[in-house]
Amino acid sequence: MTRYRLPNRGRVDHARPVRFTFDGKSYTGLAGDTLASALLANGVHLMGRSFKYHRPRGPVSTGSDEPNALVGARRGPGRFEPNTRATIQELREGLEATSQNRWPSLAFDIGSVNDHLGSLFSAGFYYKTFMWPRAFWDRVYEPVIRNAAGLGVSPTEPDADTYASRFAHTDVLIVGAGPAGLAAALAAGRSGTAVMLVDENAEPGGALLSEPSVVIDGKPAWDWLATTVAELNALPNVTVMTRTTAIGYYHQNLVGLCQRLTDHLAAPPAGAPRERLWKVRAREVVLAQGALEKPLVFDGNDRPGVMLAGAAQTYLNRYGVRVGDRPAVVTAHDSAWHIAFDLAESGTRPAVIVDVRDTVDPALTDRAHALGIETLLGRTVTGTSGRLRVKSLRVNRMENGAVGAARDIACDAVLMCGGWTPCLHLFSHTQGKIDWDAGIQAYIPGATTEAVRIAGAGRGLWGIAAALEDGAAAGALAARDAGREAEAQPHTVTADRTGSGVTLTELPTDRNPAAAKAFIDFQNDVTAKDIRLAVREGMRSIEHVKRYTTNGMATDQGKMSNVNGLMIAADALGKRAPQVGLTTFRPPYTPTTFGAFAGYRQGATFEAMRKTPIDPWAEAHGAVFEPVALWRRARYFPKPGEDMHAAVARECRATRASLGIFDASTLGKIEVVGPDAVTFLERMYTNPWAKLGVGRCRYGLLLGEDGFIRDDGVIGRLAPDRFHVTTTTGGAARVLNMMEDYLQTEWPDLQVWLTSTTEQWATVALQGPNARKLLEPFVEGLDISAGAFPHMAVAECTVSGLPARLFRVSFTGELGFEVNVPARHGRALWERLWEAGRPYDITPYGTEAMHVMRAEKGYIIVGQDTDGTLTPDDAGLGWAIGKAKPDFVGKRSLTRPDMVAKGRKQLVGLLTDDPSVVLQEGAQIVADPTQPIPMTMLGHVTSAYRSDALGRSIAMAVVADGRARDGETLHVPMPEGVIAVKVVKSTAFHDPENARLSA
Amino acid sequence: MTIATPSGVTVAELPPTTRISLRIADPAAAGLALPTAIGARSAEGARTALCLGPDEWLIEAPEADRAAVLATVAGIAAPHSAVEVSDREITYALEGPAVLDLLATGCPRDLARMPVGSGARTVFDTAQVVLTRETQVRFHLTVWRSFAPHVRALLDIAGRELAADLDRNWLHG
Amino acid sequence: MLLIRCPYCELELPELEFAYAGEAHIARPADPAGLSDEEWRDFLFIRSNPKGVHFERWRHVNGCARFFNAVRETVGDKFLATYRAGEPRPDVATLKGDAK
CATH class of the missing domain: 3.10.20.440 (2Fe-2S iron-sulphur cluster binding domain, sarcosine oxidase, alpha subunit, N-terminal domain)
Incomplete structure (x- = not known):
């Protein structure tokens, strides 16, 4: 012991x-x-x-x-x-x-x-x-x-714990399982309505855990508690959760709860998360959070051994711990007297009860004297002593408002009570109104913005009887509003301890107040004189006083300090408390771990990583991956000893020499079907579609209504009323949303429907001079010879026995096909083509080689070479506009004055004077590198690669009036020096005649 | 109320099935007895039609019926769109007394109110899913193929959490 | 996280199923070419952004996929009504009366 x-x-x-x-x-x-x-x-x-x-x-x-x-x-x-x-x-x-x-x-x-x-x-x-x-x-x-x-x-190590989260829906959520919350849960729970009762403590009971002497419904408090909790646990419609803190109260009765699951366990079970964040949607909320005890503000009120009187009561009654051998009680409220009595009865007689009030209920003083406790009324406290533990208390008589003679009282603990303040934090989160109650000199909840009731001490009703009655009423009303028949059950209480007190600023002192350390915010070391100094220095708003002094900004969120700080600030300002107002409480109610907010989103489940059906093959063949939107895509396939440049150069060389194979499954795909499909595409895309024949494809360019490029892709016509639209990988969801927006809200009369088929199909691209030779034997029901199936043809056929949509398209400038098969067969098709392609030195290539080869052809990548400020003309894509079309999305904007003005940035090619230098993407371009800083910047590099086919570096850039600068030398200043570059108006660096892709 | 029961829930990937996204302005014109309330599902033998939107139905049928069901929708005379999406998604069957708790780890909807035999498109974590309630304790979760491993990993983590049955560790564990 | 009543599903559902889609009742002009630059600019860029009642669009993107309209009071962040695309603006005075 x-x-x-x-x-x-x-x-x-x-x-x-x-x-x-x-x-x-x-x-x-x-x-x-x-x-x-x-x-x-x-x-x-x-x-x-x-x-x-x-x-x-x-x-x-x-x-x-x-x-x-x-x-x-x-x-x-x-x-x-x-x-x-x-x-x-x-x-x-x-x-x-x-x-x-x-x-x-x-x-x-x-x-x-x-x-x-x-x-x-x-x-x-x-x-x-x-x-x-x-x-x-x-x-x-x-x-x-x-x-x-x-x-x-x-902490310096990664958190080894896991965290969980859970959505929940309930009729009535009750926050706080003290007497008010328990009574509310009984009233609501007995009606059959769904109830969640949560409490941040290890067990329900609240104040009852500290006040076992109260008698409820004829039973000692703890017996009543046990019976009540047993009844609630037995009700199938009631959930009681302890160690669960309501941390935030959001719109429409969404309450965030943080549940501590394992911190109390010596050996947590395997797979157990440490904490769980609940997002509870409740039809009705009852806040039964009770009240917070306030410290008294006097010099030395922070020494070890000085604590709230209610805390000493809890240590004594709930934990069986005496906080000292000879405590002194200092109070402005009746409640601390009862604590002194509990201590005396348990064998620890307080040295003294000091009350700042001149008179108190004689029953209190009588009881104190019967227990042999000295009482001092009408006193002030002016100091404490003791370095690592309080040793004495300095008490002065108050005479006609003046501080009189001092007396030191030896003690080893000081139990203080500056009264109680309703816990308004969660209510404050709802932007509910907070009112000043002059009667109890405390802030209480006022008009509500949510379906919420506050019960018990949380609205200034002190005592167990009042809490039970108010809680039962709130629980019954909440259940009724949730649609049930409910009654507020009565409770009888004897030996209750209600009381009253006064609300104060710092206690008067006979010492130099400037030397006093009378703490308000213990954690941030804010004293009464700091608040007064802030007011003297011009802070008028309580929010400014808070920030200047940091009062209430510590991890306890001002639970102990806010009202004391406010009372002193109001006094310094010469105003009444309600004129000054309370600072805003914000979530979370208590410090909450980042882990709880992250929940399952850590490690492998941090976010979805989308993989194609062919991804496992790439992984098995040593691919290096890169993220593209949520996808991971094979970037290159290094052979032993190869770095990225070597691998990419080899992949490009093999593709242009013979045959490359590429996983294009991530491309967005939208099936546009219906009698008005053509009309819809005519309106959405810049290009003309009416004359596109069945079995043919066309490059499509999509603008926003502002005229800027949003997306592009190849669109194939499968039937008069059916198109297979492709989008960029990252733009798939955005494009579908944009199309649905126009279709549903601007043109609801059109008979056309959109279906995402991105994941229905796996797409294998075969590119290179031997692409047809490899593919031909696999294809049934279609002649894919150059004459029968030319560039930009599309057909449905069978490939290797699989139903397929075959496109003859090229993003490399080589003869190319894209084979779409149902996703489940994607890997099998890839592997069959791979095996059959060995005689052609078939080479898998990744996104990096794809980028290089398309740049060699001058094909843009939306989002890399465009940035949301490029028109089709800026990007050199004026040819993609259907000139005869009366309208399409973005058309009107293309004639706005800014869009046709000189000086717009245009996409051009850049060739470095030194062919071995590869520019940095994003590097800025200037005309005169000797001009003073800040220089006039003409544009920036959008794409830059080492080109194996051209034997030199190539780059694309947006440059003001770029096409008019054809042949001009510009400069790219870099930290290592200035790089000279020549502008070329065409970005088609390789095979500009397109002889290869038409082969 | 027990929040999670230790027997928990099982998660199983279902074999491929035929799925068609059918879009039509006037469902009566389809001649297929399509349900018209969003979330309602009709069944005809092994074929089901789930109404996902005012002009959208997800038709499901066994693989063996694929050709027949494709022919049926192709035969609709009124303007419509029928797109096969059999391979677009993966379906998991979630079953057990704790199935609502399992789904509540990622789905914000109040699924306790979802009637047996109905369904809805909603979200699980960050993935769009279609949920159908097959029995009181059995749901089918259909998710786009590339999101399936993520959803499956989350379901497995949550399943282990339910099996740990933390909510029975009352005072002092 | 708000609860939003989808006027097509006729259910009140969590905001996570929805996406905001800008101000409502701004129809694309039938003949953009007939508009002056200023008129086109106003259509493209000028929005009301009120402190108070706002008519706005949402999409039940993780649900029935429909775009619809809503009346939201932006100070208290509360919906007064939702209604289907194409339906006329509800009367705000009536809505506020109902809300009381």
């Missing part, structure tokens, strides 16, 4: 010790502990150092509002999480935890020198101090600040 653990108290399992380490030292806690409760049971309060001043800190809370007790938690390689809240991390066997933000040790930290320089580090310090010299920012100030500041250290 550890020194501060009470036997047989709390909900921990006293029969199950759990071993763990903190900063390398071994400790023992109990099953059911958090790391914080286990350390406190061992007498360890010092758990961390603060962000800016490196002040020693211990836990202030027991939950997700914890600003101080942040640790690193580790479970073997790749499983390290910084900034884990010790109050949330459940103890598990073998847990390795380490403190943060200290060097060389937690107890002796060099960085704490900042604490003594505190006056230098006031609000806006960084903005004011590091302004000059400017060059120092990158090299001196920022690295030093980054090194000294910050909390935990980022």
Whole structure:
């Protein structure tokens, strides 16, 4: 038994010790502990150092509002999480935890020198101090600040854990399984409606876990809790999820939940993800998140041992841990009195109860005196002492508004309560209105924008009885709105502890306030005087005060600090709190791992990698791949010892000399069918289609309505009313969407339909002088001789016994065919052609050789040689426009003044003076390389390759008035020097007469 | 309510079948008793017709019926489009008591409300899919061929997650 | 993630099935050649971008594949109505009255 653990108290399992380490030292806690409760049971309060001043800190809370007790938690390689809240991390066997933000040790930290320089580090310090010299920012100030500041250290190894995600749909989602949430779940659940009840804690119960003395429906609170949870679990329409934090509340009742699945397990099962992100769509939401206790703001309110009074109650009643031998209670609210009573009754009599109020309910003082606790009313607290643990409390009498004589009271813990504030974070995410309740001096939820109800302390109703009643009403109403008959069941409560209090700014002091360290935001080390300084320096909006001081911007999202900061800012501004307003809360409610957001999208399932039916063959034959849109495509097929240039040169040479084989399956394919198919294509594409015969193909150019090139591809006519349209690989989905848009919304009268067939067909391209010789024996039902099946012919036939669509097309400038067969047969066809092609030295080539060969022919690639600002004329494709057509998409734009003006960039060829130099794609082009910087840039290189066929480098570029510059020398300035290039107006570098492809 | 049951769910790739995307403005003119509500499916022997859009039906038939079903749609006199897409996609059968949980790992639709015998085009992760509900606990998921390995990998990961049955690890595991 | 009622499927479905498609009720001119440069520019580029009620197009791309129209209030990001392509604009005052 550890020194501060009470036997047989709390909900921990006293029969199950759990071993763990903190900063390398071994400790023992109990099953059911958090790391914080286990350390406190061992007498360890010092758990961390603060962000800016490196002040020693211990836990202030027991939950997700914890600003101080942040640790690193580790479970073997790749499983390290910084900034884990010790109050949330459940103890598990073998847990390795380490403190943060200290060097060389937690107890002796060099960085704490900042604490003594505190006056230098006031609000806006960084903005004011590091302004000059400017060059120092990158090299001196920022690295030093980054090194000294910050909390935990980022993990350096890849995360070894996996994460999950899940969509869910429910009638009623209840956030928070305290008394209000449980009552709501009972009322809604008994109606038969679908209910999800979620809570961020390890078990449901909320405040009931800390207040076992309350009696509900005639049962002790924990018996009632057990009965209620059992009933809910038995209802088939109710799901109860613990360790599940509602992190964000989005439109139309979509709530994001992060569920912690394995962090509490000593040995997680195989295949188990660490966390799961839920996206829950609820018809009705009940927020039963309760209220947050506020610290009191006084000098030294951050020493280890100083904590929220409610936290001490939870440590005592839920975990059986005394937070000290001689705690002192300091409060502005009745609730802390009951905590003092619980402590006294459990054998730890508080040294004193200090209340800032002049009078309290006499029942409280009577009870305190009966328990032998000294009470001091109408006091202020002006300081604490103790380096690594609080040793004493300085208390002053208040006389007629003035601070009177001081008295030091020895203690080893200070339990403070500055009242309670409803937890408005999730409600705030919905942009719901927040109102100031002058009666309880707190912000409460106002008008809603969603189908949501707030129940219990979350709307300022204090006490278990009120929470149960309000929760039951909210649950019943939610179920009714979801279409069920529901009743709010009554609950009887005895021994409830309601109370009231006052809302304050920082406590008055007799000491120099400028020297006080009265903390508001513990994690970001923001003090009361920082807020006042920000106001003095001109910050008027609470949002500006927040950003200037960083109040509320730490990982606890201002759960403890926002209202205290607001009250002090309002006081400094001479306004009332509601005139100043609250800062906006944004998701996530608590820090959430990147893993949870990524979910399954990591590793091999990061995103879909589309592969063609022929991809496995390419992989088996050593292909190097490249991503093209979501596809992976074989880029080249290196032989042993070959680099990319050697492989590509060989592939091009073999194709032009004899025969290349290429997987063109990724090309987009759209089947356009219907009596109005021709009319539709006439309107969509620039080219004329009416006279294209069945069995013929044509290059099609697609513009946007703005006149710029969007896509291109070969279109074949299979029947009078049926076209096989091809698109670029990356443009397939976009083109189909654009076509559907026009068809559905502009020309719904047309009788034509579009079907994507990209993946119906596998496409094998055979290119080279021997292409026909190889293919001919495989083809049945079609004469593919040059005369019978000329360039740009298409036919349906049988190839190697497979139903096929055969195109005679060429993107290389060689005699070429593209064979489309049903996708399941693609690999088989490829392998048969490959085997039969050996006598022709058949060579598989990849996208790189394809790019080189098409550039040798001057064929553009949309998206590489065009960039969304090129017209057909700019790209040298004016010939593709059907001049006689009255209209097509983009036609009107081609005569806009800017489109016909001089100076437009035009696609041209570039030949470097030095044929061995290959230009960089994207390099800028200038006329005079000696002109001063910034130079006048004429255009840029769009494609550049080493051409084996031409024995030199070639390039394509867009250049202002490019075609008029034919023969002109321009320059490409590069870091290594200026490259001289000659402009050629035609990009057809190789076989400009097209003799080869017509063979 | 149990979120996931350990017996989980099985995922199996179905053999190829004949699929035709039939488009027609007036379904009555097709003479095929096409259902007209989006999501509804009709069956005639082993042939089914699923209405995917106001003028779109996915006709499915066994491979052995391919020629016959192609001839049937080719015989429609009214203007229409019939395009064979048998090889465009792969179909997986997902079956088991946890099938809704499995699908909820990637599909945002509330599939509990999908009636048996109906279907819909929707998404799973980033892939467009067609789902049909064959029984209370059996769905068919049809996805474009190149997206199938991605979807299958996700289904397998989710299947292992369901088998780990984390949701039974109540307090302290 | 919004819920959007598809006027063809007649179901309220998750936004992940839909794609936004720009402002609605901007018909392509029947005779573009008859338009002045300014008129054509306005058709191409000028959009209302209101703070408030916006008539816009969506496509149920991962569903029935139809383009349709919607009325969305852009401040609260809430749909007031969806309706089929080709149907007239609904009356906003009526929609807002219904919403109350």
